Amino acid sequence: MDFDLARQLAVENDTKIVLLVADGIGGLPHPETGRTELEAAYTPNLDRLAADSLCGFTVPVAPGVTPGSGPGHLALFGYDPLKYTVGRGALEAAGIDFDLRPGDVAARGNFCTVDGSGVVTDRRAGRISSERCGELCEELRAVRLDGAEVFVEPLREHRFLLVLRGNGLSEAVADTDPQREDRAPLAVRATARQGQATAKLVGKFVTEAEKRLADKTPANMLLLRGFARRPNWPSMQSVFRLRAAAVAHYPMYRGLARLVGMTALPAGPAIEDSLAALREDWGGFDYFFVHYKATDTAGEDGDFERKMEAIEQLDRAVPSLLALEPDVLMVAGDHSTPAVMAAHSWHPVPFLMRAKWSRADECGAFNERELLKGTLGTFPAVEALPLALAHAGRLRKYGA
């Protein structure tokens, strides 16, 4: 829904909407059984829910497009993922709870290995340990620049976050990562006139860093990419009139939720932790995004059995979720992660919405085969939120 239209139609009331995202929930048939993870798992609670819900499939970004976690979630939050894009640097910052401020510029860094003539021989510096990465970041933090404060934060293994803070900084700086080996890192350059001063600062940083890393083989050089600022998006409150909260354990999802104005509530890794957090703050918000990671992790690992178990674990949590009596409950995924592919995929994602004023359909279980009978069909994920608002009585009539 266009944001101007949403602002025109959305009204507040005292209903509660819950979006439960089972990350990577959609699957593909196991070659031996012909059954998907959802079809193979024992899910009496989800099945009963499906029989009592509007059912269908979401298309996260566009047909055939495999989404990253960012676009997959943004769509479910009602933000068109082709319009609301976030640069890699800003997403990494959000993901580690780094307080990226409006004027800051962030980039994703890799430690890498270069040979004597400066050519990259390993873009990941032999995947050094996260601990070693921390030590190297400490070293780089000592670099001083005229006119910008420097932050260097370790991520996993060879990855780190670089943030410059100062006046008049710009994200119009090209990647230095050549994206392949057997080449030298690219020179730092601006992609537009307004990036020239920032490119100069970044160039200075790289030169200084190179000196400090010279004897740190295999991590004797660095590559930068995805220069970005914190996006300045309208909040869910301002567009949809929702006081929204995120119940997510993993930093990236908390960060993403904050970018659309959600309050990130503290939550442990288990689904029970999430439900406890939900109960705790039930009175304080209109909309809750609950993130469940285990389905995706198992899918990415190509572990069909473990993905089934993660689904069954989720299923057991459904009754306590229903006990909260949300006015609208969505069970959704940000994308499919079929265990047989061991990766995110473009396949439409199982979806259900339980709410008042629902039409009946013939859908008797929550899986890829049964959901085909659902009344929602296959629809863009970005339409899920407007539909939830309608069922919660939160959209005014359009036109006379």
Next chain:
Amino acid sequence: MDFDLARQLAVENDTKIVLLVADGIGGLPHPETGRTELEAAYTPNLDRLAADSLCGFTVPVAPGVTPGSGPGHLALFGYDPLKYTVGRGALEAAGIDFDLRPGDVAARGNFCTVDGSGVVTDRRAGRISSERCGELCEELRAVRLDGAEVFVEPLREHRFLLVLRGNGLSEAVADTDPQREDRAPLAVRATARQGQATAKLVGKFVTEAEKRLADKTPANMLLLRGFARRPNWPSMQSVFRLRAAAVAHYPMYRGLARLVGMTALPAGPAIEDSLAALREDWGGFDYFFVHYKATDTAGEDGDFERKMEAIEQLDRAVPSLLALEPDVLMVAGDHSTPAVMAAHSWHPVPFLMRAKWSRADECGAFNERELLKGTLGTFPAVEALPLALAHAGRLRKYGA
């Protein structure tokens, strides 16, 4: 379909297209039976028609959006209701054949009842008779304003039309209707700078009208809403090459049809009257919009039984409609009006199209459950007309 594309592709021929709009036709399950109005009604003719048609559901405006009658119809006429918007005032003017001119500003008025302290106790003044309304309008016509001519025209019961004619008038004036009782009418104010002068004139009108109505209890005050100018839209003839006619008894639908260039044919309130009008002018037009109101009225009244009866009445008229042998017949709705909600709703709307060159589907009846099996799926209502044109052989091939 984009209008430029339509102009490029549309051709004339001697086919006849009929759009039968059963207003508010879509429903929701009755809590006791689990069956919708269409499922519960006895509709042998519509069911036979569905078995022989392309079936599906239309989304009038956008997912989750509950349309007013204007947008719901415009979409079926092929006009994007998010682009072609018309204010209530202009719609009411069109509905009574009032010659609204380019500079005029129109508003919909209600006579209402206020108590001694000016608080609205009945927004509809006890639904005074249309005759009484006419007398009161006569009274208000005597109000004189400096710089604008005043027109006050009675509509049905407590409703009337106010039109100001003069130089530099603007529609940027806020509603005075508080949309609920137990509140005073809202003060007249501009919604933008350019509306200030007009708001002043309207304020003067309200003050004068209040004096004249003081002793006319229950109609001792008035409420205004939907200040609007006449929209200037391309006609169906110019875009789709259709000589189009409307067979509608209720003024608003006739008015709406005229805004897209249809000729409004006279018709009585019953479906038989509409069919008689259709037969009468069958030779004179390519496209006929036939409006059936009873389904919506019963739905809005929350009367499940009466909506069923209205559906059954419509069903009995189907054979004489088919006897005219239209090349394309659509049975559609402008929106759903589930009796259990007693209001318009956002739910996709039952739709069928009977035409040559149709694919078969498994849809054996015209109701919310069976139509899920239809070949059209759930699609934007604005696509119905291009589809009808195609089936009537009225669209050229696109591209070489």
